[in-house]
Amino acid sequence: xxxxxxxxxxxxxxxxxxxxxxxxxxxxxxxxxxxxxxxxxxxxxxxxxxxxxxxxxxxxxxxxxxxxxxxxxxxxxxxxxxxxxxxxxxxxxxxxxxxxxxxxxxxxxxxxxxx
Amino acid sequence: xxxxxxxxxxxxxxxxxxxxxxxxxxxxxxxxxxxxxxxxxxxxxxxxxxxxxxxxxxxxxxxxxxxxxxxxxxxxxxxxxxxxxxxxxxxxxxxxxxxxxxxxxxxxxxxx
Numbered sequence: 020x021x022x023x024x025x026x027x028x029x030x031x032x033x034x035x036x037x038x039x040x041x042x043x044x045x046x047x048x049x050x051x052x053x054x055x056x057x058x059x060x061x062x063x064x065x066x067x068x069x070x071x072x073x074x075x076x077x078x079x080x081x082x083x084x085x086x087x088x089x090x091x092x093x094x095x096x097x098x099x100x101x102x103x104x105x106x107x108x109x110x111x112x113x114x115x116x117x118x119x120x121x122x123x124x125x126x127x128x129x130x131x132x133x134x
Numbered sequence: 135x136x137x138x139x140x141x142x143x144x145x146x147x148x149x150x151x152x153x154x155x156x157x158x159x160x161x162x163x164x165x166x167x168x169x170x171x172x173x174x175x176x177x178x179x180x181x182x183x184x185x186x187x188x189x190x191x192x193x194x195x196x197x198x199x200x201x202x203x204x205x206x207x208x209x210x211x212x213x214x215x216x217x218x219x220x221x222x223x224x225x226x227x228x229x230x231x232x233x234x235x236x237x238x239x240x241x242x243x244x245x246x
Binding site: 023050052054061062064067069074075107109111118119120122123124125126127128130 | 166170176177222224229237
């Protein structure tokens with residue numbers, strides 16, 4: 020079974036631009052979560068989607084948004100990029116059995132550099 | 135107080151040593167506990183997960199949960215240089231949890 024895939028793997032943008040990152044979950048996984056990882060802050064939770072609905076949101080500004088499609092694929096968007104948005108963005112998917120979430124599996128991440 | 139606390143290290147051990155990695159958590163509703171290994175510039179890889187209390191063993195790795203003290207541990211026996219990575223613990227409420235709470239990660243180096 021294929022793992023979680025993320026595209027693109029690397030991205031360089033300049034301040035003020037916007038970016039869209041894509042995530043394809045493991046087949047059969049309907050929950051997708053996004054995280055930002057930086058050396059100083061560790062893994063920071065951005066948001067979680069299930070059945071095209073955002074169920075949880077972390078403490079990030081509104082410039083960070085996401086969505087999930089009917090095939091469970093997800094995208095996240097960052098508008099008006101700032102230097103501090105440079106990070107590894109990780110997507111993780113998990114199976115949901117009934118209403119209960121099972122453990123998460125991560126993709127390789129998208130490394131974003133904002134200049 | 136963070137939901138999951140983890141000593142960031144770094145931890146440096148000689149090859150063959152037993153490694154003990156630890157986390158504490160604050161929410162008694164956490165029932166699922168996971169350990170991830172992350173190599174430099176890669177995504178975290180699920181190592182082990184346990185439900186509720188007790189031990190779970192997989193090869194050289196043992197995960198242990200002590201719910202009375204809200205303490206989770208990962209033991210690595212006969213550590214190898216290839217074990218050098220950052221180890222992340224994570225917890226999930228059950229039932230009804232849909233957000234995973236992660237520790238900050240412990241950086242481990244196994245010296246040949």
